[in-house]
Amino acid sequence: MAKALVLTFLLLLGGAAWGREAAPAAADPQLEEQVMAVAAELRCLVCQNQSIAESDSDLAKDLRDQVREKLRQGQSERDIIDYMIARYGDFVLWRPPFKLTTLLLWLGPVLLVLAGLIVLFYRLARERDGGEIELSEAARARAAQLLESRTEMEER
Numbered sequence: 001m002a003k004a005l006v007l008t009f010l011l012l013l014g015g016a017a018w019g020r021e022a023a024p025a026a027a028d029p030q031l032e033e034q035v036m037a038v039a040a041e042l043r044c045l046v047c048q049n050q051s052i053a054e055s056d057s058d059l060a061k062d063l064r065d066q067v068r069e070k071l072r073q074g075q076s077e078r079d080i081i082d083y084m085i086a087r088y089g090d091f092v093l094w095r096p097p098f099k100l101t102t103l104l105l106w107l108g109p110v111l112l113v114l115a116g117l118i119v120l121f122y123r124l125a126r127e128r129d130g131g132e133i134e135l136s137e138a139a140r141a142r143a144a145q146l147l148e149s150r151t152e153m154e155e156r
Contacts, residue, residue, distance in 0.1 A: 035068045038077050042067075042084055043094050051094050 039053035044060045052060040052067075063084070070080045081093070090096040098106055135143065 031068070031071055034071050034077065035064060038067045038071070038080055039064050041081060041094050042092055045088060045092065 036053050039060075040051050042052045042063065044050045044052050044055035044057055044063075046057040046059050047055045050060075052063045067080055070083070071077075075083075084092050090099075090102055096102045096105060
């Protein structure tokens with residue numbers, strides 16, 4: 001037990017030394033504003049529901065650092081976005097362009113809603129049309145007998 005506690009303590013203590021510290025934010029507030037503007041246009045490939053400006057993943061931090069470095073080198077925001085698209089594809093864009101390769105991405109939710117509505121209307125139509133159940137003569141006689149016995153019991 002004591003060995004496990006010592007080992008855990010050493011791992012925790014050593015883990016802090018292994019951690020990578022993020023590059024400092026730009027001292028220039030205007031540069032940092034540009035970095036965040038570009039980062040807001042790019043999707044975090046790890047989180048996928050956040051931009052790299054919002055994400056705390058290591059990849060998002062690395063991509064923000066790349067954006068910062070490219071801006072320092074004098075590249076335009078468009079150049080940086082084009083670089084990211086060339087490297088990661090249209091999926092890296094927070095708002096991918098509407099083209100043949102992204103057609104399913106844009107129309108997928110609409111198609112799913114339409115399919116759901118078609119299934120719903122089909123089921124409702126079947127229930128409305130099939131309200132009456134076909135019974136055999138024997139089943140009708142049995143149902144009449146049960147109803148008659150129930151009426152007699154209620155009268156008592």
